[in-house]
Ligand code: SF4
């Protein structure tokens with residue numbers, strides 16, 4: 038039985054004062070206060086002392102930032118040297134003899150601290166940072182209780198607080214102008230929102246141009262708050278409720294970066310999520326979502342009692358868990374008796390843990406007796422799985438995030454990391470500021486195209502739907518200009534496939550001059566970008582849903598892999614093909630066998646040897662034919678052959694395309710079971726509601742975009758009494774298929790037994806290593822940061838032919854604009870979590886971005902209601918007029934259900950995987966004065982369902 042390690046609050050990450058040198062050459066040996074210490078060349082004396090357990094006072098230094106040397110409290114003496122150098126800015130040298138403690142040094146330090154104290158409120162006992170303030174600690178250590186300089190005279194003690202940010206305050210009276218916040222914003226986050234205004238005594242930290250934090254460029258990442266040594270920048274929860282008492286290290290439940298956090302609690306209340314410096318995905322950084330937007334977990338809208346009803350017009354009835362399981366199992370079995378065993382199915386969640394996802398697919402295959410299981414990855418990254426498996430042999434990204442630090446040229450295609458993967462964006466920007474080149478491929482001017490200290494070398498602003506033509510043209514230039522990595526191709530790739538592909542890609546139809554009319558990218562600029570990518574030593578490609586969510590999504594993914602192979606950019610650090618996954622556990626839900634044709638580990642259900650393995654372990658007969666994908670389930674529901682659906686942690690009514698069709702399908706079901714933390718849009722059509730548990734309420738693991746399996750650890754008990762894995766287990770038992778796990782670690786042990794890439798994974802090992810990148814097995818016992826080193830997983834790399842086929846969705850006279858969709862930083866996916874936090878103060882409704890030319894043509898002004906029609910439906914959004922989008926293209930997000938963004942999107946989908954073509958919808962936009970018909974109906978239906986919920990609660 039697995040026993041988790043205790044994680045007391047005292048276990049906050051140690052601070053070594055200055056970072057380790059990035060490149061470790063040799064080592065030096067020195068003596069600090071009598072301790073012989075060996076440290077890497079380039080390390081500071083402060084770091085060396087800290088490594089030996091010698092604490093040198095410090096205020097402006099911290100190990101997440103380069104040394105700055107402004108406060109002068111870290112002075113030391115060095116034998117044979119004059120003066121008192123700052124230990125944070127002085128490098129350790131061979132043979133140095135350093136003294137950190139002496140009366141003289143302490144006298145100097147006391148003097149500095151007294152100066153700080155003379156302009157600082159002396160209310161330590163009542164201060165919210167009492168016990169966590171480095172100035173307080175330093176003063177105490179030096180025995181400073183008051184200041185010789187007195188407290189009279191002009192000071193900053195009455196300076197006004199900035200409380201504009203919903204999550205933290207800035208109190209200038211507590212500020213010691215150490216620049217840690219400014220440096221954190223510049224160096225870690227890369228936003229450059231803070232400056233120090235004025236000189237000498239007048240120096241004052243300010244956001245933007247003397248603006249409030251809320252009005253400035255600040256993106257609320259919290260890095261300044263984390264790095265502030267005093268209470269000047271502090272979380273409002275801490276100011277209001279005091280310091281936390283315990284912490285649990287866990288993983289963010291938002292995006293596919295998978296940041297590690299310390300959830301810090303007082304009693305059962307989470308007060309703060311502190312980014313974990315040891316977290317390998319984030320190394321102590323975070324974004325507004327993971328750092329601050331956790332309040333949804335205890336929001337009043339949480340539903341904590343199981344509920345059932347006969348029809349969606351009936352009021353909900355709260356019942357016991359036992360009754361809910363019995364009722365659900367009876368209804369599903371009745372449906373199967375009436376309509377056949379294949380008339381029911383399940384949808385797994387990319388927000389739930391690996392263990393929970395594994396159990397849902399196991400229940401469908403073993404208890405439902407069919408393979409009708411699918412996951413929301415169907416609608417986001419299923420083309421990644423297909424495309425990378427076909428070309429490279431594994432359905433996953435090739436690198437660790439820190440690989441980007443070695444890239445010389447980076448393509449970002451169809452992704453907007455600043456908004457959707459912010460912590461990775463910060464790493465990327467750091468590398469760009471060091472001089473790496475950037476090629477952005479996106480119809481829209483995303484933040485990376487031009488922001489503080491960042492300017493893309495090329496912004497290839499292609500037309501939606503032309504990805505394949507673009508990627509082919511890039512490869513065409515590489516091959517026809519002789520820029521390919523001939524040795525790499527000869528050694529690592531299939532010869533015959535390469536020969537055929539080379540012939541295909543060299544064809545004139547793929548030349549930039551010919552693709553220009555399809556992509557809209559000038560041939561000369563595309564040629565320049567291709568040359569740049571092919572000639573820099575390390576070229577890395579990062580892509581997102583702007584690649585996969587197309588009718589040729591899988592083809593583009595294969596085209597990207599072709600380009601990486603052709604330029605020899607695979608199998609080492611600094612290169613690779615890197616899908617940026619949307620939700621926290623998209624990679625994991627795919628790994629865990631959520632697709633109807635694949636068992637865990639991407640093994641086809643039709644393979645008798647694979648089936649036998651699972652049949653032996655699960656003691657059940659498995660059906661050899663793939664089951665229904667999500668769109669097939671909806672079609673079958675509408676046609677009457679599919680009648681029962683179990684949806685765990687997904688909101689298909691909001692997230693899936695062609696809302697009219699989805700609603701029709703959901704209304705056609707005889708039993709819809711929704712398991713979620715809120716009564717989401719899908720649950721309004723449900724007959725059974727099983728309360729879910731948030732990531733804070735359970736144990737498990739998430740797998741991020743770098744294949745990193747990270748721990749999710751229970752911080753509070755499930756509000757509804759059961760964690761999601763326990764609910765699935767009980768439902769399976771009620772259906773007659775026994776499951777009996779006492780802890781999710783046992784589920785992981787089963788996954789490891791059955792899945793070759795997970796053979797070496799266990800909770801003990803995850804706890805020991807912090808996280809593990811799969812494959813983790815006998816060949817790689819501690820995991821695999823870089824894939825395809827020396828050889829591709831499939832053996833030889835496969836160049837797939839990637840002919841461009843235009844999407845059926847084209848601009849016409851009736852629908853002359855192409856609409857594409859994306860995300861905003863402060864909201865997440867369908868918004869169910871972030872809309873229930875103060876993040877909505879940053880973005881409270883979906884809007885339509887439209888170019889000034891298109892707006893003017895249509896008489897649309899900023900803020901007007903704008904009707905958007907497509908052949909699927911119509912909706913109304915407020916217009917934002919901006920040249921972020923090019924003429925002929927409009928853009929929106931889908932975070933708010935009443936926006937109806939998916940009422941407009943069509944049911945076009947990827948030829949290989951059925952991933953919907955969210956990124957291309959031909960629309961017309963007109964100025965209107967009232968909501969659309971669907972929006973009115975939606976609001977009426979939502980009100981009715983809320984009334985039916987109120988009746989249950991009453
Ligand atoms: S919260 Fe982040 S973006 Fe805002 S000022 Fe602080 S470091 Fe900069």
Ligand code: SF4
Pocket residue numbers: 211212213214215216217218219242261264265266267269270
């Ligand atoms: S706000 Fe905090 S981190 Fe920033 S300069 Fe002041 S004391 Fe230093």
Ligand code: SF4
Pocket residue numbers: 289290291292293294295296319323324325326327328458459460461
């Ligand atoms: S970058 Fe992603 S994983 Fe990290 S804190 Fe933000 S939302 Fe969470």
Ligand code: FES
Pocket residue numbers: 094095096097098105106107108109110111123124125126
């Ligand atoms: S900690 Fe070294 S000068 Fe401030």
